[in-house]
Amino acid sequence: ELKVEQNPLFLSMQEGKNYTIYCNYSTTSDRLYWYRQDPGKSLESLFVLLSNGAVKQEGRLMASLDTKARLSTLHITAAVHDLSATYFCPLRPNFGNEKLTFGTGTRLTIIP
Amino acid sequence: NAGVTQTPKFQVLKTGQSMTLQCAQDMNHNSMYWYRQDPGMGLRLIYYSASEGTTDKGEVPNGYNVSRLNKREFSLRLESAAPSQTSVYFCASSEAGRITGELFFGEGSRLTVL
Numbered sequence: 001e002l003k004v005e006q007n008p009l010f011l012s013m014q015e016g017k018n019y020t021i022y023c024n025y026s027t028t029s030d031r032l033y034w035y036r037q038d039p040g041k042s043l044e045s046l047f048v049l050l051s052n053g054a055v056k057q058e059g060r061l062m063a064s065l066d067t068k069a070r071l072s073t074l075h076i077t078a079a080v081h082d083l084s085a086t087y088f089c090p091l092r093p094n095f096g097n098e099k100l101t102f103g104t105g106t107r108l109t110i111i112p
Numbered sequence: 113n114a115g116v117t118q119t120p121k122f123q124v125l126k127t128g129q130s131m132t133l134q135c136a137q138d139m140n141h142n143s144m145y146w147y148r149q150d151p152g153m154g155l156r157l158i159y160y161s162a163s164e165g166t167t168d169k170g171e172v173p174n175g176y177n178v179s180r181l182n183k184r185e186f187s188l189r190l191e192s193a194a195p196s197q198t199s200v201y202f203c204a205s206s207e208a209g210r211i212t213g214e215l216f217f218g219e220g221s222r223l224t225v226l
Contacts, residue, residue, distance in 0.1 A: 004154075033214055042202065042219050043155075048212045088154065092213070098143050098162060098206065099170065100215060102155040 002027050002093050004103035012109045016078050021106045023072040023089035032072050032091040033100070034063050043088065076108075084110045114138055116218035118203050124224045125193045133188040133221050135203030143206045144186035145215065146170075146178060148199040155202065161186055193225045 003026040013019050023032070034046040047056040049065035049072060056063050060083065062075045072089055086107045090100040116137045125131055137144065142163050147155040147170075157170030161180040175197060177189045186205075190197055200222050204215040 031213060043215075043217045045214045045216070048214055050211065090155075090215075098213065099157055099160050099168075100145075101157075102147075104152060104154040 002029075002091070002101045004089060004091060004101055006087075006089060006103045006106045008106060009104060010107050010109075012111060013076075013079055014111050015080055018078065019076050021074040021076075021087055021089075021108070023074070023103065025070050025072075025091055027070075027093055028067070029070075029091040030094050032065055032089060034061075034072075034074055035088045035090065037086045037088065037105070039086075046087075079110045081110045081112055084108055116203055116205055116216055118201075118218035118221050120221060121219065122222050124226065125190075126226050127194060129193050130189070130191050131193065131223075132190075133201055133203070133223075134185070135187065135218060136185045137203075137205040137216070138184065139205060139207075139216065140183070141205035141207050141216075142183070144180065145204040145206075146176075146186070146188045147202045147204065148172065149202060149220075150199050158188065158201075190223075193223075195225045197223065198225045199223060 005024045032049045035043045037043045047063040052067040054065045060077045065072045086105045088105045090102040119134045144161045146158040149155050156172045159178040160168045164183050179187045200220050203218040206215045
């Protein structure tokens with residue numbers, strides 16, 4: 001059974017600081033995603049990581065994937081208040097299996 | 113384009129009542145999904161449909177039925193609502209077979225069962 005574990009579950013950090021969210025998963029996967037959810041809102045796709053060593057960056061967010069370690073990271077650089085949200089890293093176990101499995105998410109709060 | 117549209121956005125039911133959540137997408141996607149989101153639980157898959165006329169159970173299907181009416185629409189029915197079904201329900205769609213295959217989500221339907 002595919003399991004996704006994120007840590008930390010809650011993160012409060014000051015503006016301007018750097019931090020990393022970790023996403024561990026239990027079986028092989030060929031596609032991992034990062035989504036953002038603002039309180040009371042829907043989910044927005046941030047990144048799709050398709051292969052070992054993949055790195056994607058958008059603004060202050062950078063995501064990477066290590067399939068051998070079954071680990072993805074979301075690095076936040078010089079955090080700003082607008083990045084406050086819950087972040088999820090769902091994944092698909094393999095091509096042809098279209099069901100995404102989610103973890104519990106990481107709730108990030110950026111303090112001015 | 114509207115993307116994924118869910119109705120209703122809010123609903124309050126009494127235990128034992130029935131209702132249907134409607135979902136429609138205008139992106140010509142093959143795959144559609146129903147998830148529920150509960151505090152501290154992330155999103156859990158209720159049902160999945162790979163194409164019109166096909167459905168598959170997800171992680172938490174008990175107490176729910178679905179219908180893939182056509183390529184655009186995927187409905188979720190609660191036949192006899194229970195307080196444990198109080199949750200936020202999200203419909204999503206994706207293009208099966210596409211290399212990226214990310215899901216596009218609706219705005220959610222907040223259901224309270226008293």
